[in-house]
Amino acid sequence: MSNVTLPTASLEAAMPVFYSHGLAGASEAALAASLGTTTADLTAQFPSRDLLVHHTMLADIERQKREHVALYAEFPTAVERLYGLLRLGLRDLAQTPPTFYGELQAGFPLTWEAVLEHLNTYSAPQLQQLLNDGIRARLFRSDINIQLVTKIILEQLNMMLNPLTFPPERFSPAEVFRSIFLYYIRGICTDEGARIAAEHFARL
Known part of the structure; x- marks a missing residue:
């Protein structure tokens, strides 16, 4: 498994690309652009689509938890x-x-x-x-x-x-x-x- 250097929160930006083009169909170029990195760097950090999807979904789960903390503080x-x-x-x-x-x-x-x-x-x-x-x-x-x-x-x-x-x-x-x-x-x-x-x- 590669060393993941992209901030976890930034991985959330890949979700709209996956929604639009599919988990397998989204291009590396579109995903890299959404994450503010290059295709080469993205591939180096996530050498398989499985790894990228997994970390992106975990990042989205953490995003949900942060929203819940804010919600509980409000209500x-x-x-x-x-x-x-x-x-x-x-x-x-x-x-x-x-x-x-x-x-x-x-x-x-x-x-x-x-x-x-x-x-x-x-x-x-x-x-x-x-x-x-x-x-x-x-x-x-x-x-x-x-x-x-x-x-x-x-x-x-x-x-x-x-x-x-x-x-x-x-x-x-x-x-x-x-x-x-x-x-x-x-x-x-x-x-x-x-x-x-x-x-x-x-x-x-």
Whole structure:
């Protein structure tokens, strides 16, 4: 494995190129230009496409984590943080071509495993922790099934992004988000949590 000298954060700039041209189809020249380096230097640091894709995806995961830290600093309650995480996740998924994860799974299995590990060890526990925090703060109902609610929220996110279910030319993404998540999350809230949810949406 080569020594990686590009700053990790800069690798995020390769993501739009991969989105536009595919993980295998993106040219070395386009990737090097996006990263502010030369093709020769990029090849020297990442002698295989597998290595470049892997480090780029890890950099993007770290970018997500930094955004979550900023989100938590902005919003103090579990209800607001949950809505914020959903918005960030929806934004990222909306920018991702529908073929991207299929290509990742088929052509870059080690990186796909890293993505699944991130979902299993970070994303799902993060949602579960927020639900726990909300229950302790009496913002979410104490009788909810945390694992089941986590699964439902993740599936609702995927459903919202399905253009066959909600054609964007017919349905406003913002209104779909409000209709799905405002009412579902409000349904698992206590009276105090529902009040915060309503105030949060009113500010958006």
